Structures are given as C-alpha cells and as structure tokens.
Amino acid sequence: MKCSIGNQVVLSRPPEGPLAAQIGSFAKSVSEQGYSLASIHRQVFLAACFSRWLKQKGVRLRSICSDHLVLYLRYRARHRRPCEGDAAALRHLIDFLRREGLVPGEKRPTRQQTPAERCAEAFGRYLLEERALAHTTIINYVPFIRSFLEGRFGPGRVALSRLCAIDVVRFVQRQAPRLHMKRAKLMTTALRSFLNYGRYLGEVSLDLAAAVPIVANWSMTSIPRAISAEHVRQLLASIDRRTAVGRRDYAILLLLARLGLRSGEVAFLELDDIDWNAGQVSVRSKGGRRNTMPLPIEVGKAIAAYLRKGRPTTDSRRVFLRSKAPTCAFRGASGVGSLVRHSLERAGIHAATKGTHQFRHGLATEMLRQGASLGEIGELLGHRHSQTTKIYTKVDIKALRTLALPWPGGVR
Structure with a gap:
C-alpha cells in the first residue's frame, strides 16, 4: 500500500x-x-x-x-x-x-580552555567590542597572541605584569623566519596591539609595544594584479542570465567590477543597505565602518532582476543567497571567492590570480588611466590612508613614461 x-x-x-x-x-x-x-x-x-x-x-x-x-x-x-x-x-x-523540541539536545563535553586561550579570547572580544575591528582581522590576530602567551607562560597562569622586552623580541625572532613577510608584519602588528591592550588593562606598565622588532619591508614592491577590462567584458558576457543562479552571479560580478567591493562586503550586503529611491548602497567596510556609494543603473538593474526572478523566498535579509540547499546566506567572503573562481574557469579566462581583489585593482587601474585622481580612487575603494592608493601609480606605465628623463646621448 x-x-x-x-x-x-x-x-x-x-x-x-x-x-x-x-x-x-x-x-x-x-x-x-x-x-x-x-x-x-x-x-x-x-x-x-x-x-x-x-x-x-x-x-x-x-x-x-x-x-x-x-x-x-x-x-x-x-x-x-x-x-x-x-x-x-x-x-x-x-x-x-x-x-521542534521532540528530542532533547545533547550536551557535548567542552574542553577546558587554558589560561593563554582565555586571555587571547578576551583580547579578541576587546578588539570586536571596543575597537570595532573586522572579524577577519581578529581571526588573524588571536592565534598569534595565543602562541605568544603559550610560549611565555605555558599551561600556567598568565601574568601580563611579568612580561618584559626580551620576551617580545625572542618571540618575534623565533617566529618571523618561518613566516612570509606579510604574515610576519601581521604578527608584529597583532603583538603591538595586544601589548597596548595590556596597558589598557593596567597590567603592563612599560611601553612594550615599542620593543616589538620591525620586520623589513619595502613599500609598494609589487604591482597589483588586475583583471583587464576585456576580461571583465568576457566574463560578464559568459553568464547565463536566464537562470536564477546566473542572475545572482551577474549581479555579484558587477558589484565587484563596477564598485570594487571586497568579497566580504558583497557577502554581507543586506536588503536594507540599498536605497532604491536615492540610488545608493551602504557598504560595511573594514572595521565596521559604513561607506555610502552611488549605485550605477547597470548594477541596480542586475540586483533587481535577481531579487524579482532569482532569489529564493526566505526570512534572511542578506541580498545574495546560496544556490544549493539549504537556502541561506553566504557564510562569509569565501563563498563569493569560490563563485568568482568557478566563473573564470567556465569563461575560459586564464587570469594571473583567481581572487576577487583583481576586480578592485582592475577598477582602480582603469580609473587612473581615464584621468581619475588618487583621491577619487581611494574614496571609491574606501581606503583610509592615501598610502594604500599610491600603489596604483605603478600600473599606469604610459603616464610614468612621460615623467622619465631622456637617456644621455639619445637613443642608440
């Protein structure tokens, strides 16, 4: 039956x-x-x-x-x-x-945290609640601090008042050779931030942050790897906008290419962040800051098409949702990164990098070549410091040639 x-x-x-x-x-x-x-x-x-x-x-x-x-x-x-x-x-x-409350939840035995782990976790909460740092920054900082405390205090009680300059120097000297230069710089930044946190608590009386060694670095040593305007056009043309997934992917790629948003900014974009009447979008940038940007007509139409004919019915306030069940928002920036990587592969584009940042670099490069100032580029990309934007001067080779002095004796 x-x-x-x-x-x-x-x-x-x-x-x-x-x-x-x-x-x-x-x-x-x-x-x-x-x-x-x-x-x-x-x-x-x-x-x-x-x-x-x-x-x-x-x-x-x-x-x-x-x-x-x-x-x-x-x-x-x-x-x-x-x-x-x-x-x-x-x-x-x-x-x-x-x-549904039909079966009881199971209590899983929780491992007792070590004093070093508790202290590092408290530092992470401070960065989030008091300093409003981005989650990704905190995720990068905390493991370094946990390692530093475990190396100094082992499994025992953490007494920040017992820290001295030699502890800081030895940790950096031991860890830096094992890390890529960017990770080593991140480690020293995290360490300075933690030692300032110790002074904030009143447990560290000396300015130990000043004892953190400086990792050698040369400013702007590499040229940003940007996707070309032709590849952007090829990528957008490859998206099948007749499908719900295609309409979503097209809108996401336009946000990356036309506004230079970071992958996390796209993933966490919410319905209430878009002001359709004013033609603006409010983006949560690094450190919890808000950046209001004009919404180009092309981008607005693509988002609207997805919302009307592609986005599943759900209680989530996020704009973009996963295409596979269970229907929910992207868990983080990696979801947008994966979408970009697969889109490039399907379009047959062999880019130097598969990441989402190539769209920010591509937008900045194109703006620079069309005469935009570094200040205008930095404002669009949400840069807090002008030094961050200066790296794009390296990609405009034609403009740089006009500044070059002629070779003595002329061309041979």
Whole structure:
C-alpha cells in the first residue's frame, strides 16, 4: 500500500515507528529549505527506514540521539550499499527533531580552555567590542597572541605584569623566519596591539609595544594584479542570465567590477543597505565602518532582476543567497571567492590570480588611466590612508613614461 507524504513524496508503505507522525512535517521542512525533489524523496525515505529500525530496537521518540544514527548507518551498510549523503540526510532529521523540541539536545563535553586561550579570547572580544575591528582581522590576530602567551607562560597562569622586552623580541625572532613577510608584519602588528591592550588593562606598565622588532619591508614592491577590462567584458558576457543562479552571479560580478567591493562586503550586503529611491548602497567596510556609494543603473538593474526572478523566498535579509540547499546566506567572503573562481574557469579566462581583489585593482587601474585622481580612487575603494592608493601609480606605465628623463646621448 503506497503512502503520500506532503503531496511530493510517495512511500511504498505507510511510515511506522516513533517518527511516523513527524515524517510529514520533516518533508515540509526539507522542501522549504530549497532541496530538490530527488533530495527530498531520499531524505524522507531514509527517515522512514530509520523510524522502522528504531521501532525494532524499541527506542522511543524522546530517547533518540546521535548514537542511534551511527548505529543505524552501520546496520544499513551491512545490508545494502551506502549512498553518499545518507549521514547528512539523517543529521538533518535529528536537527529537525531538536528544533521542534521532540528530542532533547545533547550536551557535548567542552574542553577546558587554558589560561593563554582565555586571555587571547578576551583580547579578541576587546578588539570586536571596543575597537570595532573586522572579524577577519581578529581571526588573524588571536592565534598569534595565543602562541605568544603559550610560549611565555605555558599551561600556567598568565601574568601580563611579568612580561618584559626580551620576551617580545625572542618571540618575534623565533617566529618571523618561518613566516612570509606579510604574515610576519601581521604578527608584529597583532603583538603591538595586544601589548597596548595590556596597558589598557593596567597590567603592563612599560611601553612594550615599542620593543616589538620591525620586520623589513619595502613599500609598494609589487604591482597589483588586475583583471583587464576585456576580461571583465568576457566574463560578464559568459553568464547565463536566464537562470536564477546566473542572475545572482551577474549581479555579484558587477558589484565587484563596477564598485570594487571586497568579497566580504558583497557577502554581507543586506536588503536594507540599498536605497532604491536615492540610488545608493551602504557598504560595511573594514572595521565596521559604513561607506555610502552611488549605485550605477547597470548594477541596480542586475540586483533587481535577481531579487524579482532569482532569489529564493526566505526570512534572511542578506541580498545574495546560496544556490544549493539549504537556502541561506553566504557564510562569509569565501563563498563569493569560490563563485568568482568557478566563473573564470567556465569563461575560459586564464587570469594571473583567481581572487576577487583583481576586480578592485582592475577598477582602480582603469580609473587612473581615464584621468581619475588618487583621491577619487581611494574614496571609491574606501581606503583610509592615501598610502594604500599610491600603489596604483605603478600600473599606469604610459603616464610614468612621460615623467622619465631622456637617456644621455639619445637613443642608440
């Protein structure tokens, strides 16, 4: 006897066991998350099989836990060939049951943090709450500080008042040779910030930040790797805007190419950040700062097309959502980076770099060649310091040639 579940899935027999009454609601939940019909069918089928196994084992609904999932998958593997995704599908089921309050949450034993880890974590909270630094900056700083404290105090109590200049110098001398120059500079910046934090707490009386050695560096040693205007046109033309995913990708690539946004700024862009009447977009830049920018008509039309005919129905306020289930916002900048990388590969563009920053560099280079000042470029890109923008003077070779002195004796 066949049984229909949620008008989408048909089982060969009615579900039985402790989950029988919940399978219909589970099917609806999975459907609302944007899974394909084939995936919904598979997840509901597994839920029904799992429920029958639980009945055989005499397991009641409130007693179900993750251990039962592991045991069932082992049992299933002995009787039929395992399919990729079965474990994930059953985890979705367990998560659904917990969200509905039908099975209790499991308490996982938490590892006791060391004093060094607690101190580094407190420093991270200070950077976030008091200094409003970007999450990516904090993620980069904290591991260096944890390593510094563990090297100085080991597993014991952290006493910042016992720190001295030689501790700082030895740490940098030991770590710097192992790191790329940019990472070494990041480490010293993090260390100075932490030592100033120690003075802020009143636990460090000396200016130990001044004792942090300077990592050798030459300003503007490399030319920014920019995507060419021709490659941008080729990339945009390769996007199939007849599909929902294509409309999303086209809008994202335009934001990168026309406004020079960072990948994180695109990923975390929210619906309320766009002022359609004023033709402006408010972007969360580094350090939590807001940067209001004009929204070009071309970019606005692309975003509107995605919102009307591509964006899934969801409670999320983020503008751009993942194309694969579960339907949700990008978790971070890496999602936009992956989109760019795959788009370049599909378009057959062999760029020097696959990252999103090449669009910022490309926009700045093109603006410079068309006569824009460094101040205008820095304002558009949201640079806080003019020194950051000066590197783009290296890419305008034609303009630089007009400043070059003639070779003595003329051309030979």
